Amino acid sequence: MNGAPRVVVVGGGLAGLSAAVACTDAGADVLVLESRPRLGGATWSFRRNGLSFDNGQHVYMRCCTAYRRFLERVGSAGDAPLQERLAIPVLRPSAGGGAPALAWLRRNDLPAPLQLGTALATYGHLGTADRLRLGRAALALRRLRLSDPALDSETFGAFLARHGQSEAAIERLWDLITLPTVNLHAGEASLALAAKVFQTGLFTESDAADLGWSRVPLATLHGDRAAAVLRAGGAAIRKRAKVTALRFADRPPGSAAGPARAIEGVVVDGETVEADAVILAVPHEVASELYGPVRGPDRDGHATTLGRSPIVDVHVVYDRKVLDHDVVAAVGSPVQFLFDTTASSGLDPADGQCVAASISGADVEQGERPAVLVVRYTRALAELFPAARHASVVDAVVSRERAATFRGIPGTAALRPRPATEVAGLFLAGAWTDTGWPATMEGAVRSGVAAAALALRSVGNDRGGSRRPGDLGRPEEVVA
Numbered sequence: 001m002n003g004a005p006r007v008v009v010v011g012g013g014l015a016g017l018s019a020a021v022a023c024t025d026a027g028a029d030v031l032v033l034e035s036r037p038r039l040g041g042a043t044w045s046f047r048r049n050g051l052s053f054d055n056g057q058h059v060y061m062r063c064c065t066a067y068r069r070f071l072e073r074v075g076s077a078g079d080a081p082l083q084e085r086l087a088i089p090v091l092r093p094s095a096g097g098g099a100p101a102l103a104w105l106r107r108n109d110l111p112a113p114l115q116l117g118t119a120l121a122t123y124g125h126l127g128t129a130d131r132l133r134l135g136r137a138a139l140a141l142r143r144l145r146l147s148d149p150a151l152d153s154e155t156f157g158a159f160l161a162r163h164g165q166s167e168a169a170i171e172r173l174w175d176l177i178t179l180p181t182v183n184l185h186a187g188e189a190s191l192a193l194a195a196k197v198f199q200t201g202l203f204t205e206s207d208a209a210d211l212g213w214s215r216v217p218l219a220t221l222h223g224d225r226a227a228a229v230l231r232a233g234g235a236a237i238r239k240r241a242k243v244t245a246l247r248f249a250d251r252p253p254g255s256a257a258g259p260a261r262a263i264e265g266v267v268v269d270g271e272t273v274e275a276d277a278v279i280l281a282v283p284h285e286v287a288s289e290l291y292g293p294v295r296g297p298d299r300d301g302h303a304t305t306l307g308r309s310p311i312v313d314v315h316v317v318y319d320r321k322v323l324d325h326d327v328v329a330a331v332g333s334p335v336q337f338l339f340d341t342t343a344s345s346g347l348d349p350a351d352g353q354c355v356a357a358s359i360s361g362a363d364v365e366q367g368e369r370p371a372v373l374v375v376r377y378t379r380a381l382a383e384l385f386p387a388a389r390h391a392s393v394v395d396a397v398v399s400r401e402r403a404a405t406f407r408g409i410p411g412t413a414a415l416r417p418r419p420a421t422e423v424a425g426l427f428l429a430g431a432w433t434d435t436g437w438p439a440t441m442e443g444a445v446r447s448g449v450a451a452a453a454l455a456l457r458s459v460g461n462d463r464g465g466s467r468r469p470g471d472l473g474r475p476e477e478v479v480a
């Protein structure tokens, strides 16, 4: 490509795609190598009996600015709208089989952090004493300094207990936000990651936690649209292209101070593909295999020990409408969050409704047989939605992601590397790298844009992405 620097991006998940788009926008000669037959990484879709299902429901918040810019850039923002204002009905089944109790997590027009004040003061799933104590923990959480390394030495659950939160308050309120964002219960989640979520989502801007999600299959929203933008910009994409090794060159003795080695290329299908810069946007285990032990900022830990946390989704197709809201949360039920996925599945609403029950921190569920999960979840849905008691289940399918995210427990901050490596021209990206965010789409995109900025600088192209409106933004805004 007319002598433009060649940037090879290994991995076509959100981190790799956003890095590739940023480098393509900056005029680099980009090649994306993805081992699977599809792009999108941990966000993908499959077809069954004529309908489309996602590997797991994906949600983002208005404060996910880098991810939103990515959606804009690839032309997908209109297909993943945000709620006008955060409003989630929270149901609790009644013991006697009657109508479930309902409370709302809904913001008002007051500035942060008062926007949820009314909702919390009237949150009927907690007793008066628990509700009165919520403010104490919220204030303490708001005062935490995210840069304090001590936050990553304690669980969020321990912090909440120290600030007067009962088990009921943790289970029926705090976990509603911790589980889908950190992918662990508060009792296991790192305080550092939970504090990042609560401070960014609830304590800064009043609309920061408004929720958005896709109304088209994730494969379309991310992989297909990004591929079209990349190809239009002249980038090449190779699928089923598993990178098996990296090629390094020793820098000549006496060369200017800097890394002792430089990247030369990557090996795919037994052949070396040369590169001026390589962005390794693969999961942490693969990065460690290809590059060697990847270390966190304080250099005492290896990213290989980041562990994993599963997510399981139970998708149910009913012969009629059972759910009146597009999203519902539940407490005192196996259901955590339930989404109406009729639009993205392609089901005609006249023929029924498709719903997805998303189970985060699913250590138990990921080892259970699909038939067992389907029975448990269709029963739980019947408890929550009277209409489901009379509806027929036309189809049900379980999707499981054993390694959906890294395990965001205390101690993980020290294991997450920054994008620059000890090899000139080699950069790391991925939701598992040091973004400050839990393993999320926002973290993945941030990491990709940050790695792209460094890669472009290393090849002498500091434009750092185009500055056209709607692009991925200036990298300095997103470098963690």
Ligand SMILES: Cc1cc2nc3c(=O)[nH]c(=O)nc-3n(C[C@H](O)[C@H](O)[C@H](O)COP(=O)(O)OP(=O)(O)OC[C@H]3O[C@@H](n4cnc5c(N)ncnc54)[C@H](O)[C@@H]3O)c2cc1C
Binding pocket: 010, 011, 012, 013, 014, 015, 016, 033, 034, 035, 036, 039, 040, 041, 042, 043, 055, 056, 057, 058, 059, 060, 180, 241, 242, 243, 244, 281, 282, 283, 286, 311, 312, 401, 403, 404, 405, 429, 430, 431, 432, 439, 440, 441, 442, 444
């Ligand atoms: C079921 C589920 C639900 C989730 N829900 C949410 C949510 O609601 N909100 C949210 O923000 N986040 C959610 N996440 C997390 C989010 O999807 C991830 O954090 C993000 O997509 C990770 O992107 P990534 O690019 O860092 O990694 P990945 O998506 O894992 O991409 C890495 C890519 O590298 C490729 N690769 C691996 N080895 C090689 C090799 N040797 N050569 C070439 N390519 C290779 C892989 O095939 C993969 O495509 C969820 C995840 C799952 C699985």
